[in-house]
Amino acid sequence: MATPAAAPAGGRAPAADAPVAGRVPAPPPAVRPAAADVGARGGPRPVVLDCDPGHDDALAITLALARPELRVLGITTVGGNSPLANTTRNALRVLALLDRDDVPVAAGAERALLREPWTPVEFHGASGLDGADLPEPRMAPRAEGALALTEALIAASDRPVTLVATGPLTNVALLLRARPRIHEEIERICLMGGSLGAGNTTASAEFNAWQDPEAAAIVLGSGIPVSMMGLDVTHRALFLEPDVARLDALGTRLGRVWADLLRFFAAYHRRRYGWDGSPIHDAVAVAHLAVPGLVTTELLRVDVETAGDLTRGRTVADREGLRGLPANVEAGVDIDRGRFVDLLVEAIAASG
Ligand code: RIB
Ligand code: CA
Numbered sequence: 001m002a003t004p005a006a007a008p009a010g011g012r013a014p015a016a017d018a019p020v021a022g023r024v025p026a027p028p029p030a031v032r033p034a035a036a037d038v039g040a041r042g043g044p045r046p047v048v049l050d051c052d053p054g055h056d057d058a059l060a061i062t063l064a065l066a067r068p069e070l071r072v073l074g075i076t077t078v079g080g081n082s083p084l085a086n087t088t089r090n091a092l093r094v095l096a097l098l099d100r101d102d103v104p105v106a107a108g109a110e111r112a113l114l115r116e117p118w119t120p121v122e123f124h125g126a127s128g129l130d131g132a133d134l135p136e137p138r139m140a141p142r143a144e145g146a147l148a149l150t151e152a153l154i155a156a157s158d159r160p161v162t163l164v165a166t167g168p169l170t171n172v173a174l175l176l177r178a179r180p181r182i183h184e185e186i187e188r189i190c191l192m193g194g195s196l197g198a199g200n201t202t203a204s205a206e207f208n209a210w211q212d213p214e215a216a217a218i219v220l221g222s223g224i225p226v227s228m229m230g231l232d233v234t235h236r237a238l239f240l241e242p243d244v245a246r247l248d249a250l251g252t253r254l255g256r257v258w259a260d261l262l263r264f265f266a267a268y269h270r271r272r273y274g275w276d277g278s279p280i281h282d283a284v285a286v287a288h289l290a291v292p293g294l295v296t297t298e299l300l301r302v303d304v305e306t307a308g309d310l311t312r313g314r315t316v317a318d319r320e321g322l323r324g325l326p327a328n329v330e331a332g333v334d335i336d337r338g339r340f341v342d343l344l345v346e347a348i349a350a351s352g
Helices: 055-066 084-097 145-156 170-178 180-185 207-211 213-220 241-250 253-273 281-290 337-350
Strands: 045-051 070-077 105-107 161-165 186-192 226-229 238-240 277-279 295-300 302-304 315-317 329-335
Touching: 045 055, 045 145, 045 281, 055 070, 055 084, 055 253, 055 277, 055 281, 055 337, 070 084, 070 145, 070 281, 084 105, 105 145, 145 161, 145 170, 145 180, 161 170, 161 281, 170 180, 170 213, 180 186, 186 281, 207 213, 213 226, 213 302, 226 281, 238 241, 238 337, 241 253, 241 277, 241 337, 253 277, 253 337, 281 295, 281 329, 281 337
Parallel strands: 045 070, 045 161, 070 105, 161 186, 186 226, 226 329
Antiparallel strands: 238 277, 295 329, 302 315
16 A cells, blocks of 8 residues: 655644545545434434443443443454453343343454454453353344345335444454445444554553454545543543442342442452452443443544554544544543443342
8 A cells, every 4th residue: 555755844744644646545534523413313323333242241231231322233242351252141141130032143354354363361360251150141143144134124124224333343343344324324333442553452552452463554545433441531431339239239149149240350450450449441432322422532533543554543632633534533532430420230139
């Protein structure tokens, strides 16, 4: 891929989509805050969750199913926190825990578009969802797979669908490449991933963007409205020990299971960051759609590094517009943590 010439002395580098003979410029991004979406009006926002459960993905599923503002059409899984077989089994175990057999689940990509997979076992344990006694799946994943299921759910929806992606973006990128016209039926892609600052997998990159940087670049360059809930906001979305004690106090089976899961998840973050709890990264993407105003956002131009070694998967925010490119994401930068924790406790209390 031709790279822009070096910036003239004291000037700006030519914009990446500067007219080049034979090159079709990308569509201008339709960036807008999620609260301005049309599809959210006139009833619950239809969503498809694409995830790699994972403790925080599991809590994102629980929150999405509990919120009246959202209608979960289906769940697709991707390899990430754990191999695909585990993330798919875990999504099904969460639905069994919630006594929900009305939500279809389909498995997607085992690995990234181009990169070798790497599983961070210490985050979520060998099963991908260690720490509690969870039920076995009560249904099988759909035979058609993630791409076909997502396409069918979008086609059957009476309004544009929001994709909520909380794992590596491989499935979403494959969908956009395989079905280019499906852009018109997708309201928004609300993703957990990236960071405007330091990473958590390398010094440069957050795990989901690092695992499949090419997929992340495809999604951020798609022209579809994107909400990016990166580490800047999710590291403020901490579920602390006093919050876990509220789950114990519920006196319910689900409260006890989630208290066990979150204490397991917290152990890693206590060792690594010294926090008294865990960032519930993925649930921020769901909470942002369910409760407008909970997350503070900025409209920014963000691009993904795919060529660097040390910088692989870095999501680079051009805050000053030095490249002359329009904003393409609504990026989360802060959250009302107390309200966020209340949403999670209320969802667990309401789910059994
Ligand atoms: O970096 C955090 C993200 O990576 C979360 O989605 C977590 O579940 C892992 O997938
Ligand atoms: Ca995840």
